Amino acid sequence: xxxxxxxxxxxxxxxxxxxxxxxxxxxxxxxxxxxxxxxxxxxxxxxxxxxxxxxxxxxxxxxxxxxxxxxxxxxxxxxxxxxxxxxxxxxxxxxxxxxxxxxxxxxxxxxxxxxxxxxxxxxxxxxxxxxxxxxxxxxxxxxxxxxxxxxxxxxxxxxxxxxxxxxxxxxxxxxxxxxxxxxxxxxxxxxxxxxxxxxxxxxxxxxxxxxxxxxxxxxxxxxxxxxxxxxxxxxxxxxxxxxxxxxxxxxxxxxxxxxxxxxxxxxxxxxxxxxxxxxxxxxxxxxxxxxxxxxxxxxxxxxxxxxxxxxxxxxxxxxxxxxxxxxxxxxxxxxxxxxxxxxxxxxxxxxxxxxxxxxxxxxxxxxxxxxxxxxxxxxxxxxxxxxxxxxxxxxxxxxxxxxxxxxxxxxxxxxxxxxxxxxxxxxxxxxxxxxxxxxxxxxxxxxxxxxxxxxxxxxxxxxxxxxxxxxxxxxxxxxxxxxxxxxxxxxxxxxxxxxxxxxxxxxxxxxxxxxxxxxxxxxxxxxxxxxxxxxxxxxxxxxxxxxxxxxxxxxxxxxxxxxxxxxxxxxxxxxxxxxxxxxxxxxxxxxxxxxxxxxxxxxxxxxxxxxxxxxxxx
Numbered sequence: 038x039x040x041x042x043x044x045x046x047x048x049x050x051x052x053x054x055x056x057x058x059x060x061x062x063x064x065x066x067x068x069x070x071x072x073x074x075x076x077x078x079x080x081x082x083x084x085x086x087x088x089x090x091x092x093x094x095x096x097x098x099x100x101x102x103x104x105x106x107x108x109x110x111x112x113x114x115x116x117x118x119x120x121x122x123x124x125x126x127x128x129x130x131x132x133x134x135x136x137x138x139x140x141x142x143x144x145x146x147x148x149x150x151x152x153x154x155x156x157x158x159x160x161x162x163x164x165x166x167x168x169x170x171x172x173x174x175x176x177x178x179x180x181x182x183x184x185x186x187x188x189x190x191x192x193x194x195x196x197x198x199x200x201x202x203x204x205x206x207x208x209x210x211x212x213x214x215x216x217x218x219x220x221x222x223x224x225x226x227x228x229x230x231x232x233x234x235x236x237x238x239x240x241x242x243x244x245x246x247x248x249x250x251x252x253x254x255x256x257x258x259x260x261x262x263x264x265x266x267x268x269x270x271x272x273x274x275x276x277x278x279x280x281x282x283x284x285x286x287x288x289x290x291x292x293x294x295x296x297x298x299x300x301x302x303x304x305x306x307x308x309x310x311x312x313x314x315x316x317x318x319x320x321x322x323x324x325x326x327x328x329x330x331x332x333x334x335x336x337x338x339x340x341x342x343x344x345x346x347x348x349x350x351x352x353x354x355x356x357x358x359x360x361x362x363x364x365x366x367x368x369x370x371x372x373x374x375x376x377x378x379x380x381x382x383x384x385x386x387x388x389x390x391x392x393x394x395x396x397x398x399x400x401x402x403x404x405x406x407x408x409x410x411x412x413x414x415x416x417x418x419x420x421x422x423x424x425x426x427x428x429x430x431x432x433x434x435x436x437x438x439x440x441x442x443x444x445x446x447x448x449x450x451x452x453x454x455x456x457x458x459x460x461x462x463x464x465x466x467x468x469x470x471x472x473x474x475x476x477x478x479x480x481x482x483x484x485x486x487x488x489x490x491x492x493x494x495x496x497x498x499x500x501x502x503x504x505x506x507x508x509x510x511x512x513x514x515x516x517x518x519x520x521x522x523x524x525x526x527x528x529x530x531x532x533x534x535x536x537x538x539x540x541x542x543x544x545x546x547x548x549x550x551x552x553x554x555x556x557x558x559x560x561x562x563x564x565x566x567x568x569x570x571x572x573x574x575x576x577x578x579x580x581x582x583x584x585x586x587x588x589x590x591x592x593x594x595x596x597x598x599x600x601x602x603x604x605x606x607x608x609x610x611x612x613x614x615x616x617x618x619x620x621x622x623x624x625x626x627x628x629x630x631x632x633x634x635x636x637x638x639x640x641x642x643x644x645x646x647x648x649x650x651x652x653x654x655x
Contacts, residue, residue, distance in 0.1 A: 078262035125371035195259035201225030204318035237289035278320030298339035354427030481577035484522025
């Protein structure tokens with residue numbers, strides 16, 4: 038903490054207890070302007086072994102570590118745990134800083150340097166520069182700044198494309214502004230006015246203001262330390278370990294698949310179903326380990342495992358995590374997430390282990406192919422594929438996606454929407470089989486209603502996606518869509534022998550008393566048909582244009598409608614107006630049938646009603 042103040046001018050100890058006891062308990066944060074003007078941020082992590090869980094909350098997402106070792110104390114027991122965590126998180130750039138150099142002589146300092154060199158041999162900081170400084174005298178501070186700058190330029194810039202993800206490490210309230218959260222933006226970018234999703238509680242919040250390095254900013258980008266003032270959320274609704282993300286980008290999960298390894302030294306074996314403390318981002322969650330290919334994982338070994346958590350987390354493929362014993366609480370290992378939303382896995386199953394191996398080590402092409410074929414999801418956007426394969430930005434997938442399309446392993450059913458060939462063939466087979474059955478069962482129907490088919494067989498696809506699949510299959514000449522219906526290619530409604538006799542009777546009955554047709558009930562009783570059978574035939578005749586349905590459930594033959602038009606046409610040659618009674622008499626029917634007939638003629642604009650009379654429509 039004293040070193041951070043010497044570098045930045047900021048005291049990162051905020052708590053009274055920290056100042057009283059002279060140790061850091063909570064995470065501290067300080068903006069840091071490098072000699073060349075580049076902006077950075079320092080996370081001051083508690084070093085005491087009792088506060089390692091706080092240290093872990095700040096360690097995720099860092100680019101460069103300053104491992105501080107006091108000259109008058111040398112390497113401390115907790116230094117080993119700090120180094121283990123650094124390695125488990127994949128931090129490979131750092132500087133070893135020997136502090137309080139003014140308290141020892143040159144000979145002692147050389148001994149400390151030798152101890153450090155021996156201690157770090159074979160570690161990620163084996164070749165790291167070592168520098169001695171004194172915050173009290175200022176010795177070495179400027180040189181340290183220059184050293185930090187020389188390493189900072191080697192840090193790979195994080196991509197601000199893709200989904201935003203901000204693990205929250207601090208929550209507080211500012212009078213007049215409300216709730217503020219801070220964290221390191223892991224990916225993407227965020228902007229003032231943008232709506233984000235608070236995970237894992239899945240609550241929508243809006244960004245009121247953003248600060249980057251203690252200065253107001255309209256936006257923040259991946260890799261930056263950020264303070265965000267939020268609207269739509271109370272202080273007691275957020276805590277460290279929660280995460281802000283692009284809405285809809287992530288799904289909370291109680292279960293993850295991972296490649297897990299135990300540290301080679303200082304750890305004891307883990308047995309299947311042991312309870313652990315799981316650290317990811319700023320979150321600490323209790324969970325249990327399910328070893329998928331063995332009963333026990335020994336120090337220095339690694340294996341595929343499923344971790345079942347006691348509360349939901351939000352993770353991304355490729356995230357590093359740290360595990361600690363439940364009790365006594367010490368760091369024992371970590372790993373990398375392979376599947377952040379895992380299904381329950383069976384132990385000792387070759388197919389499960391092979392699938393995890395592909396997800397972990399397969400080429401990007403192989404991982405893409407596996408995801409589109411084996412995932413429970415049917416269709417994918419480019420962003421979906423990026424998230425599934427652990428790619429930070431969608432553009433990384435461009436070549437592999439085009440190769441999959443060229444190989445016909447994947448199909449683009451509409452711009453930006455993909456499905457595997459296997460799944461599309463399966464959908465096509467289901468549609469074809471059910472259309473064939475449907476056409477045989479209902480030979481008089483014009484087609485299978487799309488929405489009925491989607492809800493019955495493809496409820497996991499929304500309407501837009503299902504229509505896109507149908508359109509693609511139609512373009513490939515597998516089926517035909519018309520309006521809201523879908524058919525097999527070449528299908529035409531065709532009555533069988535029984536239906537032909539029924540149709541002949543209905544048309545004969547309707548034409549026998551052309552303007553006083555029998556009711557549906559009468560015809561149904563004569564034919565001894567049930568409601569469904571009668572409805573099938575009538576719908577067929579309606580679709581074929583052989584009958585017309587008028588108000589009051591009255592059915593007239595097409596011939597009757599045309600004959601009525603001729604009679605009224607003749608009348609209007611001599612007369613300007615026609616009453617309902619006149620129409621009744623002209624058609625030799627009753628008011629019961631005359632009224633729906635003339636209303637139908639109004640509807641098709643053959644006549645036009647004016648008050649109580651009708652005139653010929655022009």
